[in-house]
Amino acid sequence: MSTPNYKILVSDKLGQDGLDVLEAAPDAVVDINTGLSEDELEAIIGDYDALVIRSGTQVTSKVLEAGSKLRVVGRAGVGTDNVDVDLATRKGVIVMNTPEGNTIATAEQTMTLLLASARNVVPAHNSMAEGRWDRSLYTGIELSGKVLGVIGFGRVGRAVAVRAQAFGMSIMAYDPYVAERVGLEANIELADLDEVLAASDFVTLHTALSADTENLINSERLATMKPGATLINVARGGLVDVDAVAAALEAGTLRTAAIDVFVEEPPEANHPLVGNPKVIHTPHLGASTAEAQRSVAIEIADQVLDALRGTRITNSVNLAFPPGLDFARVSSFINLASKIGRMQFAMADGPIHTVELELYASDAEELMRPVASGLLKGVVETTMAGTINFVNAPVIANERGIKVSRSVGLGQADYQNQITCRVSWDGGERTISGSVFSDDQPRIVQVSSYRFEADPTGTVLLMMNDDVPGVIGTVGTVLGDFGINIAEWRLGRNENRTEALSFINLDVRPDPEIVAALEGLEAVNKATIVDL
Numbered sequence: 283m284s285t286p287n288y289k290i291l292v293s294d295k296l297g298q299d300g301l302d303v304l305e306a307a308p309d310a311v312v313d314i315n316t317g318l319s320e321d322e323l324e325a326i327i328g329d330y331d332a333l334v335i336r337s338g339t340q341v342t343s344k345v346l347e348a349g350s351k352l353r354v355v356g357r358a359g360v361g362t363d364n365v366d367v368d369l370a371t372r373k374g375v376i377v378m379n380t381p382e383g384n385t386i387a388t389a390e391q392t393m394t395l396l397l398a399s400a401r402n403v404v405p406a407h408n409s410m411a412e413g414r415w416d417r418s419l420y421t422g423i424e425l426s427g428k429v430l431g432v433i434g435f436g437r438v439g440r441a442v443a444v445r446a447q448a449f450g451m452s453i454m455a456y457d458p459y460v461a462e463r464v465g466l467e468a469n470i471e472l473a474d475l476d477e478v479l480a481a482s483d484f485v486t487l488h489t490a491l492s493a494d495t496e497n498l499i500n501s502e503r504l505a506t507m508k509p510g511a512t513l514i515n516v517a518r519g520g521l522v523d524v525d526a527v528a529a530a531l532e533a534g535t536l537r538t539a540a541i542d543v544f545v546e547e548p549p550e551a552n553h554p555l556v557g558n559p560k561v562i563h564t565p566h567l568g569a570s571t572a573e574a575q576r577s578v579a580i581e582i583a584d585q586v587l588d589a590l591r592g593t594r595i596t597n598s599v600n601l602a603f604p605p606g607l608d609f610a611r612v613s614s615f616i617n618l619a620s621k622i623g624r625m626q627f628a629m630a631d632g633p634i635h636t637v638e639l640e641l642y643a644s645d646a647e648e649l650m651r652p653v654a655s656g657l658l659k660g661v662v663e664t665t666m667a668g669t670i671n672f673v674n675a676p677v678i679a680n681e682r683g684i685k686v687s688r689s690v691g692l693g694q695a696d697y698q699n700q701i702t703c704r705v706s707w708d709g710g711e712r713t714i715s716g717s718v719f720s721d722d723q724p725r726i727v728q729v730s731s732y733r734f735e736a737d738p739t740g741t742v743l744l745m746m747n748d749d750v751p752g753v754i755g756t757v758g759t760v761l762g763d764f765g766i767n768i769a770e771w772r773l774g775r776n777e778n779r780t781e782a783l784s785f786i787n788l789d790v791r792p793d794p795e796i797v798a799a800l801e802g803l804e805a806v807n808k809a810t811i812v813d814l
């Protein structure tokens with residue numbers, strides 16, 4: 283078997299250590315082409331399996347539509363607001379970032395700006411550089427005893443809080459997605475946004491940019507801030523209404539501001555904060571340390587190669603792959619779920635409108651979302667052209683009006699590591715269960731009331747027949763006459779032994795006339811072929 287050659291495009295400057303990882307991969311071909319316009323990227327992206335970016339490349343709808351082979355977009359850094367993640371998800375493209383690689387660097391840059399703004403470091407430096415000794419003009423304030431408001435309490439926000447606490451600061455944080463126990467464990471106070479702004483001497487932003495957070499700090503919010511407060515932004519330029527901040531500085535509502543990020547980078551010449559004597563500004567240095575650049579470059583290179591090879595999915599922002607769980611275990615579950623979904627679709631007598639998933643496993647909570655994605659992939663992937671995978675299957679199912687419910691199984695199941703799926707269509711329903719055996723091998727263990735242990739691999743003939751003598755011989759003869767070899771035959775019978783369901787693994791897929799010949803047999807009620 284020949285080694286695949288994945289084509290990877292690096293369209294932003296990436297640390298040499300990361301490039302070395304990509305270029306050393308025996309199954310990858312790497313092109314480095316930076317500074318591309320949207321049209322230029324659109325023109326070439328169709329040749330590539332993966333795109334590696336930083337903050338410069340805009341992965342727009344035009345680019346994604348043109349990326350017919352694209353499977354992965356890897357962002358060396360945290361933010362993915364320069365990627366149309368919704369469309370990428372719809373097209374089945376994995377979007378991943380490196381949220382940990384620059385955490386320390388960004389937290390330290392925040393502390394740098396925090397200290398510099400408190401002690402007037404920049405204007406004092408400039409004064410001396412111009413030959414003056416204006417010591418009395420630059421009396422600062424101490425951090426000890428002050429309140430730091432952290433907006434967004436993720437990795438960077440938490441790292442900043444730890445460092446600020448070492449300076450004797452009290453921490454208040456706003457993050458609607460963080461549980462109260464997290465605040466208790468970190469010895470910080472979680473509160474709503476207005477409370478944090480009103481109580482904080484310093485406010486630092488560490489949240490993602492979205493429709494909900496764009497211009498989060500605007501004139502109305504600035505009016506609620508504690509008089510004389512300092513605003514620090516090392517996250518995203520779009521979080522701040524810069525005209526409103528300039529007005530607040532002029533009015534004295536804000537003491538100073540420290541800005542590392544801008545909507546347009548570099549900022550336009552007439553930017554209202556650049557050059558303002560009350561503002562410290564740095565050219566997006568949050569992740570600009572040698573250690574961080576090396577770390578994110580290596581991380582994204584490894585992640586992209588793993589994703590292309592199908593060996594591991596790490597830090598995906600649009601695919602629910604639980605961190606910390608063994609990849610092989612997760613893969614075993616989602617692959618079995620996908621096979622169950624395919625069987626459900628093949629056996630349903632009408633369009634499926636409800637999917638119910640029940641999962642029995644010691645780590646069912648962590649496995650639930652990826653298993654659901656696998657199940658829905660199986661249900662919808664044969665209904666439409668184009669790429670359907672674990673990324674976009676939930677989106678496609680939702681668009682088709684399929685209602686999905688998920689639950690952790692209560693009590694004892696017949697098998698460990700059991701997936702049970704019940705689907706409904708107009709006039710009918712069916713339940714199929716499968717289990718991941720101890721050797722990581724998937725098995726189908728129940729279809730409705732029929733019990734057996736079958737290998738869901740390759741081409742399978744699912745056959746409903748009267749439970750009478752001679753069926754196995756007759757069906758075997760028909761398949762033999764057409765040159766179809768039976769690899770394995772598993773059979774389950776209903777409780778009163780009037781009907782049986784056969785799960786027959788075949789070496790090749792039979793033509794439609796062969797299936798028709800089987801259904802023409804007197805004892806056979808239904809025959810369905812499904813590729814697993």
